[in-house]
Amino acid sequence: MIYQGESIRVDFIEPGFAELQFDAKGSVNKFDQATLEEFSEALTKLQNTDDLRGVIVTSSKSTFIVGADITEFLTLFSDQEKTRSWVAKASRVFDQLEDLPVPTVGAVTGFALGGGCEALLACDYRVADTTATIGLPEVKLGLIPGFGGTMRLPRVIGPDNALEWITTGKNNKALDALKVGAVDAVVEPENLTKAALNLAKAAAAGQQDWKAKRQPKLEPLKANDTELMMTLVTAKGMIAAKAGKHYPAPHKALEAIENGAREHREGALTAENNAFFDLTQTEACQAQVGIFLADQAVKGKSKKYAKAATKEIKTAGVLGAGIMGGGIAYQSALKGVPAVMKDIKQDALDLGMKEAGKILKKGVERGKVNNEKMIKILSSITPTLLNDAVKDVDIVVEAVVENPKVKGSVLAEIEGVIGDDAILTSNTSTISITELAKNLKRPEKFCGMHFFNPVHKMPLVEIIRGEKTSDDTVNAVVAYALKLGKTPIVVNDCPGFLVNRVLFPYLAGFAGMVDEGVDFVGIDKVMEKQFGWPMGPAYLSDVVGIDTADHCTVVMEAGFPTRMKRDESSAIAKLAAAERYGQKNGKGFYVYGTDKKGKPTKEADPATYELLGCEQGKKLDADEVIARCMIPMVNEVVRCLEEDIVGSAAEADMALLYGLGFPPFRGGPFRYLETLGMDNFIQLADKYAHLGEIYQVTDGMREMAKAGKSYFDTTSAK
Numbered sequence: 151m152i153y154q155g156e157s158i159r160v161d162f163i164e165p166g167f168a169e170l171q172f173d174a175k176g177s178v179n180k181f182d183q184a185t186l187e188e189f190s191e192a193l194t195k196l197q198n199t200d201d202l203r204g205v206i207v208t209s210s211k212s213t214f215i216v217g218a219d220i221t222e223f224l225t226l227f228s229d230q231e232k233t234r235s236w237v238a239k240a241s242r243v244f245d246q247l248e249d250l251p252v253p254t255v256g257a258v259t260g261f262a263l264g265g266g267c268e269a270l271l272a273c274d275y276r277v278a279d280t281t282a283t284i285g286l287p288e289v290k291l292g293l294i295p296g297f298g299g300t301m302r303l304p305r306v307i308g309p310d311n312a313l314e315w316i317t318t319g320k321n322n323k324a325l326d327a328l329k330v331g332a333v334d335a336v337v338e339p340e341n342l343t344k345a346a347l348n349l350a351k352a353a354a355a356g357q358q359d360w361k362a363k364r365q366p367k368l369e370p371l372k373a374n375d376t377e378l379m380m381t382l383v384t385a386k387g388m389i390a391a392k393a394g395k396h397y398p399a400p401h402k403a404l405e406a407i408e409n410g411a412r413e414h415r416e417g418a419l420t421a422e423n424n425a426f427f428d429l430t431q432t433e434a435c436q437a438q439v440g441i442f443l444a445d446q447a448v449k450g451k452s453k454k455y456a457k458a459a460t461k462e463i464k465t466a467g468v469l470g471a472g473i474m475g476g477g478i479a480y481q482s483a484l485k486g487v488p489a490v491m492k493d494i495k496q497d498a499l500d501l502g503m504k505e506a507g508k509i510l511k512k513g514v515e516r517g518k519v520n521n522e523k524m525i526k527i528l529s530s531i532t533p534t535l536l537n538d539a540v541k542d543v544d545i546v547v548e549a550v551v552e553n554p555k556v557k558g559s560v561l562a563e564i565e566g567v568i569g570d571d572a573i574l575t576s577n578t579s580t581i582s583i584t585e586l587a588k589n590l591k592r593p594e595k596f597c598g599m600h601f602f603n604p605v606h607k608m609p610l611v612e613i614i615r616g617e618k619t620s621d622d623t624v625n626a627v628v629a630y631a632l633k634l635g636k637t638p639i640v641v642n643d644c645p646g647f648l649v650n651r652v653l654f655p656y657l658a659g660f661a662g663m664v665d666e667g668v669d670f671v672g673i674d675k676v677m678e679k680q681f682g683w684p685m686g687p688a689y690l691s692d693v694v695g696i697d698t699a700d701h702c703t704v705v706m707e708a709g710f711p712t713r714m715k716r717d718e719s720s721a722i723a724k725l726a727a728a729e730r731y732g733q734k735n736g737k738g739f740y741v742y743g744t745d746k747k748g749k750p751t752k753e754a755d756p757a758t759y760e761l762l763g764c765e766q767g768k769k770l771d772a773d774e775v776i777a778r779c780m781i782p783m784v785n786e787v788v789r790c791l792e793e794d795i796v797g798s799a800a801e802a803d804m805a806l807l808y809g810l811g812f813p814p815f816r817g818g819p820f821r822y823l824e825t826l827g828m829d830n831f832i833q834l835a836d837k838y839a840h841l842g843e844i845y846q847v848t849d850g851m852r853e854m855a856k857a858g859k860s861y862f863d864t865t866s867a868k
């Protein structure tokens with residue numbers, strides 16, 4: 151045995167040929183700080199091993215190496231000195247592999263991502279099996295490769311391909327990697343080790359010039375000035391268009407490659423180290439790493455619920471074939487759970503089926519679904535006008551109009567039809583589940599299942615536990631949501647639940663500015679372009695439906711009479727009264743139409759300014775616009791955590807990210823608060839406290855700030 155560590159061992163596989171094998175104790179190999187230390191120790195041993203002729207680098211697992219240990223990042227990056235020395239030291243470990251005095255061959259199976267891919271790049275040759283997926287996904291965490299990836303990849307596959315791989319963070323299958331020269335051969339999994347060993351032997355025997363293969367990685371990039379300039383200019387244009395200004399990582403990747411292009415290995419690595427360090431200190435990186443961690447926490451939690459489920463959902467019934475019901479029935483059928491879709495109107499059923507057909511047709515056009523599958527999916531949705539048709543289903547999702555009385559009677563009626571063991575859920579956006587349960591004989595078998603529009607695209611499903619909902623019911627519904635390919639987040643009951651409850655104070659903050667005469671178009675611009683929401687508050691209200699939003703304010707007022715008091719003179723109420731319902735009837739804040747080419751249009755309407763009494767072009771400072779919209783939202787989400795509506799800051803962040811499109815580079819409302827600094831936030835909120843209760847921070851937040859605590863310390867997803 152040449153070396154034996156906790157995660158790495160090195161031994162001769164044949165006389166003269168050593169195998170350095172990654173064999174971590176957990177389910178996957180990763181480059182945590184301890185493994186990097188071991189990697190360096192193992193390579194030092196190899197440097198000093200006599201009679202060594204070649205080395206192969208392998209994994210004992212079904213996957214090579216998944217990358218660095220992301221759970222270490224936020225703590226590490228909070229210490230600038232440590233971060234600098236970590237990245238400088240870690241990247242030099244990979245030089246040790248590259249500098250071994252014998253040929254080296256990486257043998258990749260499964261994932262070789264981030265650091266895993268960089269370890270391969272430090273080898274002279276790379277052999278992949280057919281299961282391999284290789285890539286440098288660091289930009290998705292607001293970072294760039296930090297172990298020599300920006301230096302080696304352009305020298306291995308050329309700057310064009312390398313820029314594409316690194317700035318998009320895409321995963322590449324073995325054959326695609328072979329095409330661009332990222333790997334030298336692709337073999338069947340059972341032949342992998344043998345193929346790698348044979349290549350090492352051939353190189354050691356002089357049949358392959360391994361030194362010539364290694365040399366370009368030690369030198370400046372081989373591309374003439376014009377070629378390089380063309381490549382960089384094209385890449386800059388692509389990055390500006392795709393990543394935009396809020397995501398610095400792709401820009402920095404290009405900068406590192408450009409700065410290192412004319413340097414030897416050491417100079418190019420220094421360029422990479424500097425760019426990497428700069429990114430570790432950005433808000434976008436902290437937010438994107440935060441999202442990764444929160445996503446893992448949320449996934450882990452929902453898996454636990456699903457594992458505990460005693461009832462499997464094999465068939466579903468959906469009540470209402472409208473926008474939501476149609477979408478839910480489609481999604482269920484798509485994922486293999488046949489759905490009976492019931493409505494009181496034949497027209498609605500026809501429309502629901504037509505919509506499902508439309509989505510599937512798009513899938514066929516894009517080659518995602520074939521005709522046969524399309525027919526199978528459509529035929530597993532059964533439209534019906536009869537309650538009786540749902541009597542044998544395992545779960546019912548009610549998605550009829552948002553009216554407590556209608557919902558109450560529809561739910562009670564259907565409870566009498568379905569089996570005692572069947573689960574009943576409601577897709578209500580705002581109405582308390584505990585209140586709706588009062589209409590039922592088996593409230594323990596009832597919960598909220600709040601999907602988002604459009605159902606087939608939006609990942610979030612809020613699962614709402616009413617006062618009497620049983621654990622069994624929650625477990626089964628979480629399992630069903632997972633089966634539908636969604637991200638379920640379990641919350642406790644209150645009007646609006648989590649997502650809509652925090653949305654309304656945000657919209658109220660917006661409406662307050664419009665009431666003061668501020669132009670809603672300018673507010674939308676700031677909230678979209680500067681804050682980063684996919685839609686500003688006026689446009690979002692139009693898309694949700696002004697009538698729906700207006701109706702919801704009634705429900706929210708009933709739940710939070712002082713803080714969310716309904717204001718008849720607010721913009722939403724005025725537009726609703728004028729029957730400007732938004733996109734659905736072509737006019738809300740904006741007017742909607744189509745241009746000559748049939749493309750949808752959205753324009754500010756003079757009639758809106760007149761109706762609302764706001765002035766075209768009247769602006770507030772962008773910081774004030776952001777503060778007045780965002781403070782109420784953050785305050786409300788903090789209240790939801792304090793009141794145990796949501797279980798953790800991580801879940802709240804993911805819910806808003808997946809349900810509302812909270813800008814990923816800000817990481818969610820709690821990460822945003824953390825980035826602003828709680829003291830700064832409180833100071834800002836206090837400045838606007840006179841505007842109403844929605845601007846007043848909770849005592850709990852003041853205490854947290856005083857104690858220097860973080861919401862992520864105390865309430866990480868359980």
Ligand SMILES: NC(=O)c1ccc[n+]([C@@H]2O[C@H](COP(=O)([O-])OP(=O)(O)OC[C@H]3O[C@@H](n4cnc5c(N)ncnc54)[C@H](O)[C@@H]3O)[C@@H](O)[C@H]2O)c1
Nearest residue numbers: 470471472473474475493494498549550551552578579603
């Ligand atoms: N539209 C959204 O963006 C959205 C998002 C999340 C949740 N929701 C909620 O989903 C529910 C449905 O909303 P929608 O936008 O799909 O409404 P919709 O008006 O498009 O559809 C409601 C459908 O229910 C049918 N219906 C009415 N009474 C019925 C009954 N007794 N039995 C069967 N069907 C009946 C109607 O004919 C109509 O087809 C509401 O509770 C709403 O708050 C809506």
